Amino acid sequence: MLFKTLGKNEFRALVDIILESNEVIGPTQVDTDKDGKPIHKYQPVKTFEELDLKYENTGFSAKTYFLPYKENLSTWRFSEDDWTQEITYHLHPRAIIGLHACDINALLKLDKVMAREFFPSPYYLSRRRNTLIVGIDHEPCEGGFCRSLGTDTVNRGFDLFLTDLGDRYFVAIDSDRGYATLHKVAVRDVTEQDTTEYLEARGKIASGFGPDLEVKQLPNLLDIEFESDVWTKWGAKCLSCGSCSMVCPTCYCYGVSEFASMDFSEGAKVRQLYSCNLVDFAQVAGGHNFRPKRETRLKYRYYHQHRGFVEAYDEPKCVGCGRCGRACLAGISPPDIIGDLLAKEERA
Amino acid sequence: MTPHLQPYDVTREDEIREPLDFNRRTHLKHVDRTFKAEISSMIRLTEKEKLFHIRIVDPVERERFSFLPGQFVMLEVPGFGEVPISISGSNSQKGFIELCIRETGTVTTMLHRARPGAHVGIRGPFGTYFPMQKMKGHSILLIAGGLGLAPLRSPIIYVTENRSDYDQVHILYGTGDPSQLLFDYQYEQWRRIDGVNLSIIVDKPDSNWKGPVGVVTKLLDNISVPMNDTYAIVCGPPVMFKFVCTMLNRMGMPRDRMFVSLERRMHCGMGKCCRCNVGSTYVCMDGPVFDFWTVMNLKEAI
Numbered sequence: 001m002l003f004k005t006l007g008k009n010e011f012r013a014l015v016d017i018i019l020e021s022n023e024v025i026g027p028t029q030v031d032t033d034k035d036g037k038p039i040h041k042y043q044p045v046k047t048f049e050e051l052d053l054k055y056e057n058t059g060f061s062a063k064t065y066f067l068p069y070k071e072n073l074s075t076w077r078f079s080e081d082d083w084t085q086e087i088t089y090h091l092h093p094r095a096i097i098g099l100h101a102c103d104i105n106a107l108l109k110l111d112k113v114m115a116r117e118f119f120p121s122p123y124y125l126s127r128r129r130n131t132l133i134v135g136i137d138h139e140p141c142e143g144g145f146c147r148s149l150g151t152d153t154v155n156r157g158f159d160l161f162l163t164d165l166g167d168r169y170f171v172a173i174d175s176d177r178g179y180a181t182l183h184k185v186a187v188r189d190v191t192e193q194d195t196t197e198y199l200e201a202r203g204k205i206a207s208g209f210g211p212d213l214e215v216k217q218l219p220n221l222l223d224i225e226f227e228s229d230v231w232t233k234w235g236a237k238c239l240s241c242g243s244c245s246m247v248c249p250t251c252y253c254y255g256v257s258e259f260a261s262m263d264f265s266e267g268a269k270v271r272q273l274y275s276c277n278l279v280d281f282a283q284v285a286g287g288h289n290f291r292p293k294r295e296t297r298l299k300y301r302y303y304h305q306h307r308g309f310v311e312a313y314d315e316p317k318c319v320g321c322g323r324c325g326r327a328c329l330a331g332i333s334p335p336d337i338i339g340d341l342l343a344k345e346e347r348a
Numbered sequence: 349m350t351p352h353l354q355p356y357d358v359t360r361e362d363e364i365r366e367p368l369d370f371n372r373r374t375h376l377k378h379v380d381r382t383f384k385a386e387i388s389s390m391i392r393l394t395e396k397e398k399l400f401h402i403r404i405v406d407p408v409e410r411e412r413f414s415f416l417p418g419q420f421v422m423l424e425v426p427g428f429g430e431v432p433i434s435i436s437g438s439n440s441q442k443g444f445i446e447l448c449i450r451e452t453g454t455v456t457t458m459l460h461r462a463r464p465g466a467h468v469g470i471r472g473p474f475g476t477y478f479p480m481q482k483m484k485g486h487s488i489l490l491i492a493g494g495l496g497l498a499p500l501r502s503p504i505i506y507v508t509e510n511r512s513d514y515d516q517v518h519i520l521y522g523t524g525d526p527s528q529l530l531f532d533y534q535y536e537q538w539r540r541i542d543g544v545n546l547s548i549i550v551d552k553p554d555s556n557w558k559g560p561v562g563v564v565t566k567l568l569d570n571i572s573v574p575m576n577d578t579y580a581i582v583c584g585p586p587v588m589f590k591f592v593c594t595m596l597n598r599m600g601m602p603r604d605r606m607f608v609s610l611e612r613r614m615h616c617g618m619g620k621c622c623r624c625n626v627g628s629t630y631v632c633m634d635g636p637v638f639d640f641w642t643v644m645n646l647k648e649a650i
Contacts (some may be wrong), residue, residue, distance in 0.1 A: 022353045073380045076426040082467055083426045087378060093353035118373045118633060119618035122358045125376070129356040177353070184352065226647055253622030256615040260427030267427030269380065276622065284613050285431070285452045290626075290648060300625075303647070308628030 001155065002173045004187040005194050011162075011169055014185045015048045015097060018132075023094035025065060027055040042096065053098045053164075057141045061249030061323060062096055062103055066110060066127045069246075069273050073123070073256065076267035083267075089126035097134040102144065102321040104135050104158050105151035106249030112313050113252055123271075132177060135161040137201065140208040143322035145335055148213035151319040152206075163201055170198040213335055214342055215316060218306040221341055226299075230340045235295020237330040242275030244301065244324035244332075250317050251275070276301050302337060369412055370472050379618060382424050382469030383409050387462055388444055393530050396450050397495070398460060399436065402470060403444040413473075415439050417480060417502035418609060418637040421472030422617045423447060425462075429455040432614040434499035434636065435473065440509060445470070448498035448530065474617040476637040478503045478607050480510075483579040487516035489571065491592055493564050493584025494523050497530045499609045499636075500583040508541050516573050518545045522564025522588075525552040564588065565595050575600035581607045582640075593640045603641040610636050610643070 006014070018024055028050045031039040040055040042062045075086040107128070114124035135158045146152040154161070159178030162169040170190070173179050225231075245251040255274040260267035274281065277297045282290040291297045309317035318334065325333025358364060363376040368383070389401035402423075404410035415421075415435055424430040431453070437446025451460040459468070480503060488507060492500040507517055519538065523529055529548070539546050547567045549560045560566065564584075580596055582589040589608045597603055612624035612631040624631035627647035638646075 018352055020352065078427070081465075083384075085382060085384075085426070085469070087381060089358050091355050091357060093355050095353065113620065119379050119620070120374075120376045121620065122364060122376060122378060123380075126356065126358045129358070130353075132353055181352065223647075252620070253625075254615065254620070255623070256430060256621070258425075258427050258429045264427070269424075269426075269430070274621075274623075276625075281623065282613060284611060285450075285456070290612070296648070300648075303627065304622070304625065308625065311628040 002179065003190045004171045004173065004182060005165070005190055006162075006169045006171050006182065006185070006187050008167060008169065010185040010187070012048050014182070015051070017184050018095050018181070019045075019047070023092065024097060025062070025094060026051040026053070026097040027058060028052060029055070042098075051097060053136055054138075055098070056138070057100075057144070057321070057323070057326075059323065059327065060247050061106065061321070062099060063106065063110065063249050063252075065094075065096060065131065066107065066124060067114070067252055067254075067273065071123060071271045073269045073271050076258075076260070076269070078260070078264050078266060089122055090130060091126065093130045093132070095132040095134060097136075099133055099135045099158070100138050100141075100321075101135065101154040102146045102151045102319040103249050104133065104154045104161075105146075106319045106321070107133070108154075108157040109250045109309075109313070109315070109317060109319070110252060111157070132181060133158040133160075134178075137161075137163040137205060139205060140210070141322070143325055143333070144320055145210075145213050145322060146320035147206075147209045148215055149316055149318055149320040152209065163198055165194065165197045165201060168194075170194055170201075213320075213338055215306065215318075215338065217345075218316070218338065218341070219310045221345060222303055222307040225341055225344065228341065228344060230337065230344060231295045231299045233340070234332055234337055235293065235298050237332055238277065238294045238298045239330050240277045240279060240294050240297060241329060242277045243327045243329060245275035245277065246273065247323040247327040249319060249321060249323070253281075276304065298332075302334070305334075306338075367412065368409070370474065371414065380471075382422075382426075382430075382471050383413070385445075385468055385470050387459075387464055387466045387468060390462075390464055393448065393532075394528055396452075397448060397498075397530060398451075399531075400447045400449055400459065401444040402447060402468065404470070405467070411442065413445070415445075415473035416477035417506045418477035418499065418607075419473035419475050420499075420617070420636060421445065421447070421470045422474065422614070423449075423455075423459070424469035424471070425455050425458045426469060428458050430469075430471075430615075431455045432474075432617060432632070434502070434609065436498050436501040438505040438509065439502065440506075446501075448495075448501070450495055472617060474632055476633075476635055478581050478637055480506050484513045486514065487518075487573040487578040488514050489518050489520065489573070489578060489580040489596070491520045491564060491580060491582045491584075492522070493588035493592075494528065495530070496582075496584030496588070496609075497521055497523075498583075500581060501531060503581050504538070508538065508544060511541060511543060516545075516578075517543060518547070518571055518573070520547050520549075520564055520567040520571075522549045522551070522562075522567065522584075524550065526550050526554050526557050563591075565591055568592075568595055568599065576602065579605045579607070583609050586610075589640075597640075603644065604639045606640040607637055608640055608643060610638060612636075 615621040
């Protein structure tokens with residue numbers, strides 16, 4: 001990995017340069033909550049000032065720029081008794097500035113599902129490769145448990161990654177595109193002073209984390225506790241609304257539906273992100289539902305996060321960003337459920 | 349002005365420019381492009397089920413399409429939807445693909461209303477297949493319950509086409525009442541093949557029914573094969589294959605020699621949409637064909 005330092009004015013100039021001809025997406029404050037705390041969202045910006053790189057977290061993840069909540073997979077043109085299919089992919093380069101390590105780790109996990117091994121998705125690849133990613137370090141956020149999942153740091157999956165050193169950024173470069181972009185403005189080589197300050201900054205961040213959640217034994221524990229009353233307890237609270245999956249940076253499951261216009265001249269095949277907590281997720285033709293109870297669906301989501309995904313990709317799907325816990329209308333959060341499962345094991 | 353970030357065009361990748369072939373799973377492809385296909389023929393099987401002959405329109409694509417018994421396709425009615433359907437026909441036959449479809453939802457209702465000649469789309473084949481090669485030299489039990497005969501018909505045809513590869517062959521088929529019997533015009537043909545035994549049982553006989561009455565496990569009473577050296581393919585509703593497999597195991601057949609086909613909702617067929625997930629497994633990628641030992645280890649599989 002190559003490192004450089006970049007003055008804050010130069011960074012601003014760099015963003016301005018990208019803004020001249022490309023879309024820039026980043027954390028912007030969109031509202032305040034009932035306690036007056038700012039609410040942030042990743043959204044397209046027109047000026048550098050709209051970006052708030054000191055944000056703590058966002059309600060929604062940035063996955064919508066890679067896996068849109070709704071995406072047209074193909075368009076049908078109907079004529080007399082025939083049809084043609086048109087498929088287009090995202091072709092516009094853009095930059096996302098200010099992603100935290102958890103969200104870049106989330107993209108690395110999505111890459112494994114959407115872009116590797118079997119049936120790589122051209123829809124996803126087009127968006128991923130057309131997106132310059134500039135990450136940024138931050139202090140541990142409230143409710144996040146990323147360190148337990150090893151996603152508090154990241155060393156690939158981005159183009160540039162910034163660490164704030166007061167008047168300048170310490171920049172990690174992980175792609176040729178990142179290198180070329182960075183060199184559109186004046187950058188400096190890293191000095192010993194820069195490295196010292198960088199390590200101090202990293203140390204300060206690392207010391208800010210709460211106690212770790214033990215997730216290593218979860219794959220086994222989830223099998224053993226499949227019939228546990230922990231699921232009955234939390235299942236009774238769950239509203240099966242699917243908010244957790246919507247805000248999750250790695251939940252990728254979806255439904256496909258098709259539409260035809262009223263005059264049958266055209267139609268569309270549309271993919272819409274879904275949630276395994278929604279009642280008809282596992283319902284098959286004829287009406288049989290493989291997961292009819294709320295607790296079985298809630299359990300399934302945890303099973304996929306910490307058991308199924310581990311089996312398939314040797315790592316949990318969860319990045320510990322804490323968004324699902326914050327979004328949950330019933331106050332269910334992963335540390336609580338995992339804590340209950342672990343406590344049960346300790347008591348035994 | 350030249351943009352500072354260069355656009356990336358996925359359609360210029362070498363792999364995606366190769367002809368579309370869903371058997372090349374690791375290659376980058378237009379995965380949502382469907383092969384245009386014509387409903388060349390429809391054969392009514394029962395009140396609710398029809399056999400569709402689907403012919404891929406482009407002769408080159410038609411020739412390239414190949415599958416193994418047990419695999420499925422995603423069948424699409426543009427503008428209405430896409431459904432996973434297991435292939436019911438012979439994999440040695442190149443001209444058309446046979447799909448046995450029950451009228452049950454939006455897409456299948458549209459298909460039942462379609463006229464021969466209508467253009468649909470198919471993607472695939474997807475999923476795992478019955479290990480017909482591994483079964484070579486052994487006796488085979490082919491057991492179906494109800495609509496399970498649809499996926500079982502493909503390995504049945506395979507075995508009849510390659511009869512000399514196998515020892516004893518028993519086809520056991522159970523269904524609700526005689527009006528629900530699928531492919532009844534073919535029973536005589538299968539029975540005439542030397543060394544193929546077909547037994548059919550119904551649960552609710554009508555006045556014309558002369559065969560045995562009961563559930564399909566009852567037919568196992570009359571089978572005498574060396575169970576520890578025999579393979580079984582069992583297709584039907586979960587409750588049926590659970591009973592059948594448990595009984596076969598009690599008769600001495602190892603669980604990893606029984607193969608079942610699971611049915612789940614699917615929206616992609618490519619291990620992405622998660623709709624078919626059972627525990628940690630994608631039915632569309634790791635299945636639909638599983639051995640019974642694997643199924644027993646999947647949470648909520650049956």
